[in-house]
Amino acid sequence: MLESARSRLKAWLAAGIGTAAAIAVAGLLGAFEARQAQVPVLAPAGPIETGQWLLRPVKAYVSAEKYVYGTLRKPGTKALVFEVDMTNRTAQSTKDYFELLQATRPLLDPATKPYIVLTRDETLSPELHPDIPERMAYVWELPDGAAAPASLGLTVIRKIYKQRDNLYGLPGWFNPSPVGRLTIPVAPDIGGQP
Template sequence: MLKTARSRVQTWITAGAGTIAALFVAGLMGAFGALPAHAPPQLPPDTAIDAGRWRVQPVRAYVSHARVHGVVLKPGQKALVLEADMTNRTAQSDKAYFDVFRPDGIDLPDSRPMIALTRDATLTPELDPGMTERMAYVWPLAGDAAVPSTLAFGITAEIFKPRDNLYGTPGWYNPYRLGTVTLPVVDVPATETPGSGS
C-alpha cells in the first residue's frame, strides 16, 4: 500500500515537472516569436548586387507623365519608373524578373510592373545568359498619387537548389527579401520623359 502511494506521488511529481517544463518552453517560444523581425539591410545603390539568378544595379528612379519605353499610360495616369542594369546569372535565357524589385511605402494599383528594355522598348524580353541589359520597371499610378522624393525599393532574391525536395529537379526557389535600395525620385515633365518616343 505504501509502495503504491509512493509511486503515485512520484508520478504526480514527474507529470508536474513535465508540465512546468512544457510551459516554460512554450513561454520562451512565445517571447521569441514576439520579438520584431530584423529589417532587411540597406544595400548600396551604386554597386552591382547578386540577387540569386540576377545581378542587379539600380540606376535611377523617376515619375513619368507620358509614354515611357513603349509603355502607354491611360489618360490621367502617371508612372513610377525604376531603371536598373540586369544580368542573367543562369545558363539559359530567362524573364523571371517581375518580382525582383518592389517599391516600399507607396500604394500601387497593380504590384506587377510593366518591364521593357530601355534600348529598344521591347516589352518583357528574355535576357540571355551573361548579358547585361538596362531594364525599365514601370508601375502606372493615378495622376494625383503622392510619390515621395526618395523611395526604397525592396530586392527579392531566390536560392538555387540542385535538387528540389518536392520534385527532385534543379531550380530557383524560396524567394526572400535580400535588402532595400533607396533612390531619389525625380519628377520628369512629359516633354522630357526618357524613352517617350516610339
C-alpha cells in the same frame, strides 16, 4: 497516501519542466523570427547580387509623357519609372525578373505589378541573355493627381538554385526571400524620359 503524493509531485515537476521548455523554445523561435525579419538596407549606388541576377540601380523618375519606352500609359495616369542595369548570371536566357523587385511605398499597392521594358529597343518583357548587362525600366502607373513620391522604396528578392526540386526533381531557382531594401530618390516629372 505517500505514493500518491509522490506521483502528484512528479506530475507537477514534469508539467513545470515541460512548461519551462515550451517557453524557452517559443522564446528562441521568436528571437529567430525577429532576426529574420531584419532586412538589410542596400546602397542605391552599388551592385546588388540576387543569385540569378546582378543589379545596378540607375535612377527613378516620374513621367507624364503619353508613351514611356514605347508603351502607352492608361488615360488619367502618370508613370513612376525605375531604371536598373541587370545582368543574367545563369547559363540560360530568362525573363524570371517579374518578382525580383517589389515596391514598398504606400503610394503603390504591393499587389500592383509594373510593366518591364528593355530600354535599348523598347521590347516589353524580353528574355535576357547570360552575362550581357541590359538596362531595364520597371514602370508603375500612378493616378494623375497623385503627388510624385520623394523616393521609391523597393524590396529586392533573391532565389536559390536547386539541382532538383522536391516536387518534380527538376533543376531551377526556388525559395524567394528578401536580399534587402533599397530606397532611391525620385526625380520630378521633367516632361520626358531623362
